[in-house]
Amino acid sequence: MEIKKGFAALSKAGRDKGRFFAVLSLEGNYALVADGDLRPLERPKRKNLRHLGATGHRFDPGELGSDKALRNAIKARFGGGNPSKEG
Secondary structure, eight states: OOOOTTEEEEEOSSTTTTOEEEEEEEETTEEEEEOSSSSOTTSOEEEEGGGEEEEEEEOOGGGGSSHHHHHHHHHHHSTTOSOOSOO
C-alpha cells in the first residue's frame, strides 16, 4: 500500500511512534503530517516516508477542516485514537 495525500498513516519510528496522522501533502521522500493534537494542522510535521505505514483509510474533506474534527476522526477510526501527551 502506498502513502497518499488525504489518507491516514501510522508512525513507525521516532518519538511519535505508534501515533496516527493525516497526510496533508507529499514532498519528494517526505510527507507533511498532522494529528490535530501534538501536531495541529497549522504546524504539520515533516516525516520521512520510510517512517510511515499506510493504513488505507481516507479522511473526508470535512475531517481535515479543523484540529478537533481530525482528532475525532482518528479516535473514531482507530479506536482509542492516539496515545496521550503524557508519555
